[in-house]
Amino acid sequence: MMQYQGLDNKFSIKLPEGVSINLVPAGIVVRSCAYLYDFFIRALVFALIAAVLSFLGDAGQGLILIAYFVITWGYYIAFEAKSGTTPGKKKFNLKVVQDNGLPATLSNVIIRNLLRPADAFPFGYCLGIATMSFSKSYKRIGDWSAGTLVIYQEKKIESAINGDNISHEDAPNIELAIDEQQAVVEFLERSQKLSPARQEELANILSDALNAEGELATHKLKSMANFYLGQKI
Template sequence: MTQGLNNSINNALPEGVSITLTPAGISIRTKAYLFDFLIRALVMLVFGFVFSFMGKAGQGILLVLYFIISWGYYIVFESLNGQTPGKKRYKLQVVQDNGLPCKLPNIVLRNLLRPADSFPFAYFVGLIVMALNNKYKRLGDWAAGTMVVYLEDKKVNLVSQTKDILPPKFDLSTEEQLAIIQFFERSEELSQARQAELASILSAVLKAEGSEASDKLKAIARFYAGQEI
């Protein structure tokens, strides 16, 4: 009965960090889907016009492009930052169930199951499944361990020391992500020298030392935490 009234989810991560997520409902996700559908339709119309002058060869190329765009659109955009243009417009993001950013396998799996969600037409199965759980997860989300949340409502109980958000240029495991978040959470209790000393352990990958390494590490932690200032 409370679904849709207050469906925020508080995730307590192993390192003591609390993440509050608000799942995106059917209405807002439908708007995001229609926005993405419009973009894909316009792209196909442009390609259709261009290749219409090439006869059967153009039709063949157009079918290949349709396949690539239909399957690649969501995978490419969501693998970058969890957002398609439609999700970005409505401030939504795909994340793991624990609130951390998705990895490529999560994104690929949730999108490979779109045909199952769309069976027999108009995402009928997906809509029914979403309506029956307070996280509004479709079949693809259940299989991939993902959910779509409001980006602006995702909060982490951390004390800010920097306004920078820095997406890392290297892959980190979940445990490593949590360790960086813990460092950021405890940074208020540490001296600047101690912060710089700890951050310098990763100086090789951060390509920085001392206080500069500390600032970069906290900026990466803010990225993983998803906190907005």
Template sequence: MLNHGLENREYIKLPEGVDIAITPAGVVARSYAYLIDFIILGLVLIAVSSVLAFLGDAGQGLILIAYFVISWGYNILYEMENGQTPGKKRLKIRVVQDNGLPASFSQIVVRNLLRPADMLPIGYFLGLVVMLFNNRFKRIGDWAAGTMVIYEDELEARPELSKGQVHVPTVSLTTEEQLAVLAFAERHDELSDARRHELARILAESFATDENNIEWQLLSYARHYAGQVNDNTGYPPQEGKP
């Protein structure tokens, strides 16, 4: 797992060898989501209680049953579908496993059954304290269930790279280094010659290579990371025309 600086973004390597990026949701976003869910849950309970109140003494017993079922089932029902209650969906956050994969039904149940522990002694005080002392903002229920709440990042389409020769790097790069190479290739035509040479020299250090044709090499590596295949373009290109 790699941390991504001030953004608190982390890269997690899945068993399949694929890296995924996640951003843990902080206290503010989760508090707003909880407030929205609290209001919705309160309105539902008021509506159900108003209807059952007409049934007299039997209605009072049904109200207690409905309160138990709705208050405990609300979060479990929504989160087991896609990890999002209405409040979480509004804030674009969701519950996932610690490895970034969708949370299982048993994990959803455990994290919600332990809500009373997070609410000790009152108003989620203990849960908030625990969240503030870890960089993934996990409450007690999350620690027990092996879950966390992350932002539902919107996927942005990356600029299409120019076609050309594709080469596989001879050294293994970290996810952040691969992203840096891709960013260099995507912005290559927008940069001045001096800025391109400066960035290329910095990136060349990761490959332990000289600076001859390093710009062309970086572009060919970026095409590999972008999933392109060789089109038999000549190698190397003319000087200054990567």
């Protein structure tokens, strides 16, 4: 369940385990800045490709149209599916996530981007901006349909791991259900309030699944949590 927390524009998502995850939706202005940043990148790439292909005559004109299609539709899908961000969103510390705070899936990303023409109707993203203006979570039509949010990436997870050198490359080698993933995230968020001994005690409950005990089990759990959060530290 998502609850609005007032003037700071922060939402607190209540998970089944009683854990609260705070999300701060990105507003219209910062998202517009990120869009323009991405627009100039796409325009520059397309201009360079078009300049080269223009020397190929009629065949080049056809390839230019293909390049325009790929850049227009593939740019956002490729970047957001990989990390939840585009160069523009990364510049302004934004990220696309699911409504429950977990990383957006490929299907989420495809749906939200295929509906960009609807948001752009009749021109200049008028309908999308109007939709965002009447939503506390600033969701455009594509976000409502895909079940996604554009949020500010928070830095607090970095302090939660107490300086551990955890790599995002440590992807979990076991499959967990959504509620189990959320429990792992809760462990990371609460770990800064727990002694190392208590952290190891809790991590050892999953020692068989993690194939590790003690400090190594704690490290693996924190790494998994960062993976589910889409963090790269």
